[in-house]
Amino acid sequence: MRVPVIETESLARSFGPVRAVDGLTFQVREGEVFGLLGPNGAGKTTTVRLLNGVLRPSGGRARVLGLDPAQDGCRLRQQTGVLTETPSLYERLTARENLALFGALYAIPEPDLSRRVARMLEEFGLADRADDRVGEFSKGMKQRLALARALLHEPPLLFLDEPTAGLDPEASRQVTEMIARLSRREGRTVLLCTHHLSEAQRLCDRVAVMDRGRLLALGTLEELSRSLGTGLQVGIGLQAPLPDTAVAALRRLSSIGDIRYTSLQLQVSVADEEAVPAVVETLVREGARILSVVPRQPSLEEVYFTIRRVAQDASCATEAIP
Numbered sequence: 001m002r003v004p005v006i007e008t009e010s011l012a013r014s015f016g017p018v019r020a021v022d023g024l025t026f027q028v029r030e031g032e033v034f035g036l037l038g039p040n041g042a043g044k045t046t047t048v049r050l051l052n053g054v055l056r057p058s059g060g061r062a063r064v065l066g067l068d069p070a071q072d073g074c075r076l077r078q079q080t081g082v083l084t085e086t087p088s089l090y091e092r093l094t095a096r097e098n099l100a101l102f103g104a105l106y107a108i109p110e111p112d113l114s115r116r117v118a119r120m121l122e123e124f125g126l127a128d129r130a131d132d133r134v135g136e137f138s139k140g141m142k143q144r145l146a147l148a149r150a151l152l153h154e155p156p157l158l159f160l161d162e163p164t165a166g167l168d169p170e171a172s173r174q175v176t177e178m179i180a181r182l183s184r185r186e187g188r189t190v191l192l193c194t195h196h197l198s199e200a201q202r203l204c205d206r207v208a209v210m211d212r213g214r215l216l217a218l219g220t221l222e223e224l225s226r227s228l229g230t231g232l233q234v235g236i237g238l239q240a241p242l243p244d245t246a247v248a249a250l251r252r253l254s255s256i257g258d259i260r261y262t263s264l265q266l267q268v269s270v271a272d273e274e275a276v277p278a279v280v281e282t283l284v285r286e287g288a289r290i291l292s293v294v295p296r297q298p299s300l301e302e303v304y305f306t307i308r309r310v311a312q313d314a315s316c317a318t319e320a321i322p
Contacts (some may be wrong), residue, residue, distance in 0.1 A: 002029040005157055005189045006051060010060035012213075013046055020046040022213035023060065033183045033190045035200040037304060038210035044193040045085075047210075048159045051191070052077055065157060078106065081155040085162040087146030091135035095126050095145050098134055099152055106153040120148040124178070140171025147178060158182065161193045172199075179203055201300035209307050217307045224303050228310070231257055234276055236266040236283070237292035246286040253278055 006028035013021040021043045028034040036044045049055040051064050053073020062069055067076045089098055099117040108116060121127045124144040134142060143163065150158060160179065164172040176199055182188045183203075194200050200207055201221065208218040217224055225231060241263045250256055250268065255278065257269035268279055276295055283290060 002031055004028065004063075005030050005065060006034075006191065007063045008051075008060065009062075011047070011050060011057055011062050012059035013043075013050055013055060014058045019213050021050065021057075024210075024213075024215055025060075026208055026215065026218055028189060028191055029205075030189055031183065031187045032205040033179065033192055033203050035204035035207035036191065036193045036210060037195075037197070037200060037207050039195075041212070042210040043213040044210060045161055046213075048082070048161055048191070048193065052080055052082060052159065078153070079155055079157065081150030081153070081158045083143075083146050083150045083158070083160045083163055085165050087142050089134050089142060089146060089149075092133060094131045094133055095121060095137075096130045098145065099149055102149050103152050108153060116152055116154075120152055124148045125174070138171075140167050140174070143167060143171065143175060144178075147175065151182070156188060158188055158190045159193075160190060162195065163192070164194070164196060164199060176203060197299075197301040197304055207300070209304060211308065211311060216311045221297065221300055221303060224307065225298050228303065228306050231269050231271045231298075232273060232276070233296050233298050234268045234270055234279060235292075235294040235296065236268065236279075236290060237294075238264045238266060239289035239291050240264075242266065242283075243287045246283055246288050249282050249286050250279065253282060 004027040006026075008024050008026055011021060011024040012019065024047065036047065038044055046055065050057055051062055051069055053069035053076050056070050064076055065079050069076055090101065093101065096117055099120060100113060103113040103117060118127075121130045124147065126141065126145060126148070129137070129141065134145065137145065147160075147163065163179065164175050167175065179190060179192070180203060183190050192200065192203060206218065206220050207224070209216045217227070219227070242261060247259060247261065250259060253275070255271045255275035257271075259269070260267045270276060270279060273295060276293065280290065280293060
């Protein structure tokens with residue numbers, strides 16, 4: 001079992017009457033990519049600031065790399081790398097000068113600093129522009145430079161807030177590949193805040209879904225899917241329309257969830273792969289003419305919006321109680 005790098009218990013932060021973070025309890029394990037998902041205003045960025053000691057909590061507690069961010073913020077930030085949605089770079093300085101400045105702030109001694117700066121520029125594809133002013137860079141180049149800056153002091157823990165926001169597809173892919181390499185090959189722990197659900201599905205070991213400061217759900221995609229009852233989605237192609245009795249027969253199976261169908265396409269939600277043969281046998285027995293059977297896990301996007309819908313329905317039901 002990997003040890004927790006981040007632990008929170010009932011973590012909260014208010015701004016006047018607004019509860020930006022409301023009782024968060026979760027753990028992030030060493031070496032994993034952990035996603036914080038949610039709409040604007042969900043509390044993701046505030047959570048990152050709390051975990052780095054930039055903000056003090058209104059309630060609850062947190063431990064990050066064994067430290068209390070509220071008490072040991074300066075020591076903690078020496079061991080974390082943070083990439084904000086809008087990179088804060090000195091645009092009148094060159095790429096090399098930006099990295100050298102931040103390296104000095106992290107007290108990286110010479111000549112180690114010069115070697116690290118050169119290595120970062122090479123790894124992030126900026127070596128040929130190292131001595132150009134950052135103000136002349138594209139947004140993708142600035143984002144890569146900001147990520148290089150976040151890694152310059154070799155932190156074991158990275159906080160990445162919308163690292164691909166506003167990037168073109170090529171630049172976005174470069175950044176996501178870098179994140180995957182940092183976790184898979186170098187063993188760094190990454191907390192990723194993103195609106196891009198396909199990106200989160202590719203990168204994250206586990207995700208937490210937030211809304212209005214609260215934690216709605218947490219787990220792997222498979223765990224979340226199972227908890228919602230969405231299970232495995234089985235797409236079935238048909239040669240002819242379903243007999244009238246086929247859907248009724250499917251509904252009698254204990255492992256069946258949601259059923260959707262058109263004249264020549266059927267989608268069935270089942271608990272797991274072991275239920276698929278029973279679905280096929282039932283359809284064949286009822287006279288269905290099957291062309292194809294394609295099981296698939298639901299996407300993170302499907303699971304995310306199901307979680308949001310369930311939470312909204314529960315909120316409406318609560319508000320309706322007199």
